[in-house]
Amino acid sequence: MTRPTDLKIQPKILLASDLAEGDVVFLGSEGWERDSSRAKIAYDDAEAAALDAKGKADVAANRVVDAYLVEVEVSEAGEPTPLHFRERFRAVGPSVRRDLGKQAWLQRSGDGR
């Protein structure tokens, strides 16, 4: 969905940990994604509730662990960045090892930011 001009809430995305690998995953339009830029963004309470419900269902179905909504800011290009520094680190990897975590994986896959 494109970014609305009049935001009713702070936009949100849903993140969790992948059960088998422990990697941080983001709920996207087609399922759980490893790249936060592919996360589905909720722009109102109903969309956020839908994300949350899907997260709870997938936790119950043992697909992911610890799913929760986080507030994000959305760039002009439509990419979400968590507002809180904790989730910003979760979205990329450890700040002291840029060669590890998502930041390295994104770099290697030529999709670096």
Add this chain to the structure above:
Amino acid sequence: MTAHDPALPPRPNAAPTIYAYDDYDRAFVRERVAEFRGQVERRLAGALTEDEFRPFRLMNGLYLQLHAYMLRVAIPYGSLTSRQMRQLAYIADKWDQGYGHFTTRQNLQFNWPKLVDVPDMLEALADVDMHAIQTSGNCIRNVTADHFSGVAADEIEDPRPTAEFLRQWSSAHAEFSFLPRKFKIAVSGAEHDRAAIKIHDIGLRIVKSAAGAIGYEVIIGGGLGRTPFVGKLLREFLPRADLLAYLEAILRVYNRFGRRDNKYKARIKILVHETGLDEIRSQVEAEFAAMDRAPFAYDAQEFARVVAAFSPPPYEAPPARSEAFEKAKTENAEFAAFAAVNVAPHKISGYAIVTVSLKPIGGIPGDAASGQMRALADAADKYGFGELRVSHEQNIILPHVKQDDLFALWRDLEAVGLATANAGLISDIISCPGLDYCALATARSIPIAQAISQRFADLEQQRLIGKLGIKISGCINACGHHHVGAIGILGLEKKGVESYQITLGGDPTLEASIGELLGPGVSAEEVPDVIESLVQFYLAERRDGEAFIDTWRRLGHKRFKESARREGEDGSGI
């Protein structure tokens, strides 16, 4: 299945200087691996929910952190063999990201395991008599000890046999597997405390009575975290024969009366504080008097067997003064600096204890790459009877190095970036993983340690400053021991940004003290400036031979607090 490193030749698991598992230990660990493998399979198949699985994984040292699972491996009393170190390197390469993180509890953490691989990792650990059992959960955790055990010049008795007795007693202890909260025991056998026994739930100090009998001074209720306490003296002299029964009595009292209504008030330190030391002592003594002590009766023969397992290595008889060592020092200033800072006296003439710093300037405290781990194992084999230690300061110790070999060892260490001459100095910083890895953290720790290390990068300046312990925690749980740092730093969140509280005057030794707050928190960028201002004040005010903590004690906290304000740009935020 087994997961042997095919590059490793078959050979005995343990060096002759370290206690080796017997068949009972091996069978127990293998059974636990098999059990956990089944639990992981059931979890992945959806037969177990996370709520059901969490207690099982925690019992096996497996956490779920910010970016991945984390496996915490027990290194009993910080002792390990070269073969075990190589296996840790192998595991790091095969199933993790090629490095390990040595912790303040003498353990090792792998930060990137996949759940599906963990059973194989545990199997590989079992191949070298290692495991991750009781490195998490509300149980008696891995027993820690002086990292100079058995070799320190100031030692009364090697604490490792006692620690091994406690390992056997506490492993899978059914009654104490679900305590109100985790329980940590540390043992020291020397005049100086290098095991921080006064900040543990129980600290044991081996002492000798006036009659010459060996026993234990028992300290209880120490701990850091949200409510820090220095441990209190419960028993001045506990005969060795009563050790296990008396500890059993302490744990029973704690298990019965420790609070379970509030996890922040559940540690024994709170029970001791709220109940009063005298009352706790009465309860422990009453339990000790009433209990059936037969199951915990001291077995002198068994103790002798364990002592024998820690027998000294086949030392040679080198001259007390090594001409090669002295010559190398005069010819190489960097080596001389290393020798002055990282080499400690050994109880055997002609030998030395070497601290290998895992704190390179600007590096991540406690991290070792797999190649470095192998180099350490090689160095242990080449120069130190195949034995290594992990210190709670997150360094590696080579406990038996001939002085004649020190220069060659230093060259080998230098080749792999492990020759930083900063043991005990300002850049030898204890730091928890913080918000770069830990799900509980409220702020990052490692970048703060790196920034301070870089600010004081000049090793000559560090030697001029002298002994100074900086300890950093990324949350109030205090895994980085910030409360007992001469300079302590606690990372918190304040209005959505990382903020750092600084404390002064903490001390983890027998003169233990909890640091006092310098003032409101400062930003990450400001921390090195504040530390530098404090150090400058100390250098201007110290008297001959005074360490930072001594000057702080003499002048008082207020003077340092004022200096930090005065030395800052405008005092704001300090």
